[in-house]
Amino acid sequence: MSGTRAVVAGKRASLSTARARQPQPVQLEQMDALLGAIYEGPTESPPWQTAMLKLREVLTASHVTLMLRPPSSDSTGIMINTGPTTAQGIESYETHFFAADPFVRLAEGDVFSAEELIGPQWRQSEYFREFLEPINVRHLLGADIYTRDGIECRFRVTRGPDAEPFSNEDKSLVRLLLPHLKRSIQLHARLDFLECERALFAGTVNRMLLGMVSFDANGNIIETNQEARRILAEKDGIWLAGNTLCVESSNESRELQRMLRGAIADNGNSSEGPGMVEAMAVTRPSGRAKLGILVRTIPLGRWSESKQRPAVAVFLRDPESNAAQPSQELVRRLFGLTRMEAQLALLLTEGFTLDEAAEKMNVRRNTARTHLRSIFCKTGVTRQTMLVRLLLNSVLSIG
Structure with a gap:
């Protein structure tokens, strides 16, 4: 196993010298469209769908896939995929074949084909024979993206068995676009954080x-x-x-x-x-x-x-609107009350008198008074008005 790793590491080192070759000039219109789509990607749903489609066209690829959250043994991933796929194929990758992906943990900026990274024997691997070959994939190009916030994304491009292997110019184009895609992913993460924060506060205002x-x-x-x-x-x-x-x-x-x-x-x-x-x-x-x-x-x-x-x-x-009552369980946990004490406290908060609350609870008035004294002891208040104010000003209103 250690010998295989040494071979792969040696190939990565030797291949890195190939990056010095100058790619063929890319049409300015194509590059402008690609970069524009990449930076507009965070505002799309799903994100970067347009950029992936444009890149698929430029690279004459079967699939261009961006895994925003790669699958793991704990959870399925999130993929933006262009090209013919099936739900069964995606599920197969997310539940099993992700562990056999040959490109995992590539160094920043590395863009390799499977043959370059592993050699011709990779076509005998389980990943190729049981996952790629059934979906008519012959050539595979991969790169990994990492951000300072700990985000790890996988970028994959495929071609069919009748297509040419990926050229140095193809790899150079992908390598050129990777830093822009990384910045766009960082922008998307920031926008996602702000949207989560907005939704949280909006939900609180509604409650x-x-x-x-x-x-x-x-x-x-x-x-x-x-x-x-x-x-x-x-x-x-x-x-x-x-x-x-x-x-x-x-x-x-x-x-x-x-x-x-x-x-x-x-x-x-x-x-x-x-x-x-x-x-x-x-x-x-x-x-x-x-x-x-x-x-x-x-x-x-x-x-x-x-x-x-x-x-x-x-x-x-609206002073007459009826807010949804917090659950008795929340009241119990917040103030350490019993089930009956929590029910009484909520009824008093709704504006019922002690006698009315006792009637609704189907208990005697003296029993309700006993519960009320226990509530006073546990919450540290001495009057019903203080108890109501305590509950209304607590976190229950946003629960």
Whole structure:
């Protein structure tokens, strides 16, 4: 086994000298299209699909595959693949053949064919005979990509049995594109992190039943969240007409428009600090409690240049909306309560009196009082109002 590794290492060292050869000139239009697709890749779904298709065409390849997360014994991978594939073939690689991939852990910048790396005997390997040959693959080119954040990606190109082997010019083109693909992968990782963060906070805002409408610097609505759409769909004092927030009361409508204009104007002037914040109430013709509205400027970043970014956020609060009750299990874990104590605490938080809560729990009032005293002892409060405030201000509201 050690002898085989030495042969492979020797071949890698000798092959590295071949990189000094100058590739044939690539058409500028082709290179521009390839690089453009690579850097636009992070915004696509699936990412880099266009770049892989263009590269498949340029290399006259059967498949071009980018494994964003290579398969492992613990999990299946994530592949962007172009070319004829089957679900069975992908599953075979993800569950078995990934372990026989001959290109694993190539050095940064290495681009090798299987014959160069292993020799002609590789065609007798299990990987070739049981995985590649059945899908009509004869030639295989590989490279691995590593980032400073610990990301490891695999890049593979194939050709069929009737095609020519990959030339030095083919390998030089791939080697030239690898650093750009690496930078694009790093951008994708950063965008993915920001999207995860955005989804987390957006979900928290929704769970807190806080409606939000965002406007750009031109006063156009960019996005509305779930709670805002619910409130606006009721058309009870406020609704959405096209790209405009409409309010039933003419006086309140003028006040809201004034606040929006002021916040948009303030957005262009404030690059630091919290920006303008104003609030008002909107009357509902149904007679229900007034809606609360808060308008907040979203200051420009230091290097912001786009007018399509959020410039103003309008928050809507319906005081009569019914938030989903946290589970008794969460209450029990957070405060160390028993099942009955957690149920009583939640009922009191909903506004029930002790007698009403006892009736709902089908227990005597004295039993409920005993549970309440135990809750006081475990939470450190001495009155029901303090208990309700403690629960409402806890992490339960975002659970």
